[in-house]
Amino acid sequence: MTATILSGKVFATQFKEEAKKEILNIKQEYGVTPGLAVIIVGENPASKVYVRNKHKACEEIGIYSEVIEMPETTTKEELIRKIDELNFRKEIHGILVQLPLPKAIAQHEEEILNEINPFKDVDGFHPINVGKLVTGQEALIPCTPHGCLKMLEASNINIDGAHAVVIGRSNIVGKPMAHLLLSKNATVTICHSHTKNLKEICKSADIIVAAIGKPKFITADMIKPGATVIDVGINRIAPKKLVGDVDFENAVNVAGAITPVPGGVGLLTIAMLMQNTVTALKMQLANQYALCYNKDINS
Numbered sequence: 001m002t003a004t005i006l007s008g009k010v011f012a013t014q015f016k017e018e019a020k021k022e023i024l025n026i027k028q029e030y031g032v033t034p035g036l037a038v039i040i041v042g043e044n045p046a047s048k049v050y051v052r053n054k055h056k057a058c059e060e061i062g063i064y065s066e067v068i069e070m071p072e073t074t075t076k077e078e079l080i081r082k083i084d085e086l087n088f089r090k091e092i093h094g095i096l097v098q099l100p101l102p103k104a105i106a107q108h109e110e111e112i113l114n115e116i117n118p119f120k121d122v123d124g125f126h127p128i129n130v131g132k133l134v135t136g137q138e139a140l141i142p143c144t145p146h147g148c149l150k151m152l153e154a155s156n157i158n159i160d161g162a163h164a165v166v167i168g169r170s171n172i173v174g175k176p177m178a179h180l181l182l183s184k185n186a187t188v189t190i191c192h193s194h195t196k197n198l199k200e201i202c203k204s205a206d207i208i209v210a211a212i213g214k215p216k217f218i219t220a221d222m223i224k225p226g227a228t229v230i231d232v233g234i235n236r237i238a239p240k241k242l243v244g245d246v247d248f249e250n251a252v253n254v255a256g257a258i259t260p261v262p263g264g265v266g267l268l269t270i271a272m273l274m275q276n277t278v279t280a281l282k283m284q285l286a287n288q289y290a291l292c293y294n295k296d297i298n299s
Ligand SMILES: Nc1nc2c(c(=O)[nH]1)N[C@@H](CN(C=O)c1ccc(C(=O)N[C@@H](CCC(=O)O)C(=O)O)cc1)CN2
Pocket: 008, 046, 050, 096, 097, 098, 099, 100, 123, 143, 144, 234, 242, 261, 262, 263, 264, 265, 266, 267, 268, 269, 270
């Protein structure tokens, strides 16, 4: 039996279409166009492609897009100044700093990202958004795990009561993914490099999310027959060859549903960024009205 292939392309198109419809409604009702600013520091070739694709997606669905290119030599202070400028621009509703940062400022990543106004934090990396996600409040949610959750739901894969195993504990994918699955009543196990009995734990999973960053690390013998396997890994093993964290060729014969690499959840990242930009605008509109309302009752 071969698994159902969960195509990132199909879901990305669907999620962008949803965002496009919402944008039209917002434009009609409030006369506002959502605006996204993406900052890229340095010359990382993969980052340049991702940023170009973010700009194209914005143009496609009606988001105003600004790409701010800063040189490799940019200091922490210069980058923070740029973020502060964008925090105050009212036509910019979403701000994103493309990662990874150049080596010289990479150690300040946390401090830099914390400078983004949490209402404009379309990556969902700010501690305020992380805290809201963990406590079940309305938050901006990191794009890749958010896309994975939406894809599972749109594919009618049962999450409630399922045993979900998330392999990887990064702030960008593993931890938010675990909280999202928990919020949908999965029983969640987070595994990492120190986990013992990884094979046994994986074998008991109804849903596996692999976000380790090691090519083909999850092999077919670690998967329960019929399980859903979401592969978040993007590993370049040759100039033109990308593979995931899952040994897809063999896993596809055991899993019930599986995402490929390329063509899987990577494509959802940009689609969800479009949705997050719309959500950020809606949160800002609601916040403005709340502020107006407070002013009225106080005057
Ligand atoms: N500030 C952020 N930086 C980074 C993020 C992020 O979410 N926010 N994620 C990644 C890069 N990324 C978007 O920024 C991204 C990664 C992968 C893809 C994608 O479409 N992948 C394709 C393959 C593309 C290829 O050939 O290289 C796929 O998986 O099929 C889109 C966006 C790190 N930085």
